[in-house]
Amino acid sequence: MLTPLGTFGANLAQLLVGFHFLIGSLYAVVFRLILNKVQQAGLKLEHSPNNFLLQRIAGFSFDYMITASIAAISIYALREYIVPVLLITTVGGLLTVLYLVWIVPRIFPNAALPNTLGFFGMQTGTISTGMALVKAVDPHFKTNTADNLVMGSGTALLFGFPLLILLNIPVVGYVQDTPMLYFYTLVGFVLYLLLLVGALLFRTRNINVARSE
Known part of the structure; x- marks a missing residue:
C-alpha cells in the first residue's frame, strides 16, 4: 500500500x-x-x-527475547561502525537519563526508580529492554511500572x-x-x-x- x-x-x-x-x-x-x-x-x-503464572511466563519470555536480540548483533557490522555507534549511544544515553531523572519523579513520585529504569530501557531499546531493567528493582512487578x-x-x-x-x-x-x-x-x-x-x-x-x- x-x-x-x-x-x-x-x-x-x-x-x-x-x-x-x-x-x-x-x-x-x-x-x-x-x-x-x-x-x-x-x-x-x-x-x-493466574497472575503469578503469567508473570513467570512473561519474565521468561523477556529473558529469552533479550538474549536472542543480543545474539543477533553482527560483530562485523558493529566493528565497522563502532565509532558512530559509541558516539550516538553515549550522548543519546546521557541525555535520555537526564531527561528521565527530571520528568519521571514529577509524573510517578511513588515509584520513581522502577519507572525511570523501565522508560530508559524502552526509550533506548524496546519494551522488553525496559521490562528487563524493571525486574532488577521490582522482580514481582508490585509497582505500576x-x-x-x-x-x-x-x-x-x-x-x-x-x-x-x-x-x-x-x-x-x-x-x-x-x-x-x-x-x-x-x-x-x-x-x-x-x-x-x-x-x-x-x-x-x-x-x-x-x-x-
Missing part, C-alpha cells in the same frame, strides 16, 4: 514493521479487557487467569505517528541531497517534544490538584 510513495513509503513501512511489539501489546490489553468484562458479567470460565510500560507502548503508536513522518524527512534529504531537510527535522522534533512535555505536565498538575481537594 505504501509502495506508490517511493522512498518515503519504503522507510515508513520498515518503521511500522518495527512496531510489531506495540500491536502485540494492544492485542493483550484488548483480550484482558474482554476477559474482565466476561467475569464481571458472572459467566463462569473453565480456567481463570509494568502496567505503565505496556499501556504506554500501546498508545505510543498514536502519539508516535508524527515521529514516523518526521523520521523519513532526513532520509529523503539524504537521497535528494537536500541537507536543509535535516534542520527541518530537528525543528519538528523540538516542537513536538515541547508540546508533549507541556501537555503531560499540565495533566499531572491537574490530577495532583484534584487529589489534594
Whole structure:
C-alpha cells in the first residue's frame, strides 16, 4: 500500500514493521479487557487467569527475547561502525537519563526508580529492554511500572505517528541531497517534544490538584 510513495513509503513501512511489539501489546490489553468484562458479567470460565503464572511466563519470555536480540548483533557490522555507534549511544544515553531523572519523579513520585529504569530501557531499546531493567528493582512487578510500560507502548503508536513522518524527512534529504531537510527535522522534533512535555505536565498538575481537594 505504501509502495506508490517511493522512498518515503519504503522507510515508513520498515518503521511500522518495527512496531510489531506495540500491536502485540494492544492485542493483550484488548483480550484482558474482554476477559474482565466476561467475569464481571458472572459467566463462569473453565480456567481463570493466574497472575503469578503469567508473570513467570512473561519474565521468561523477556529473558529469552533479550538474549536472542543480543545474539543477533553482527560483530562485523558493529566493528565497522563502532565509532558512530559509541558516539550516538553515549550522548543519546546521557541525555535520555537526564531527561528521565527530571520528568519521571514529577509524573510517578511513588515509584520513581522502577519507572525511570523501565522508560530508559524502552526509550533506548524496546519494551522488553525496559521490562528487563524493571525486574532488577521490582522482580514481582508490585509497582505500576509494568502496567505503565505496556499501556504506554500501546498508545505510543498514536502519539508516535508524527515521529514516523518526521523520521523519513532526513532520509529523503539524504537521497535528494537536500541537507536543509535535516534542520527541518530537528525543528519538528523540538516542537513536538515541547508540546508533549507541556501537555503531560499540565495533566499531572491537574490530577495532583484534584487529589489534594
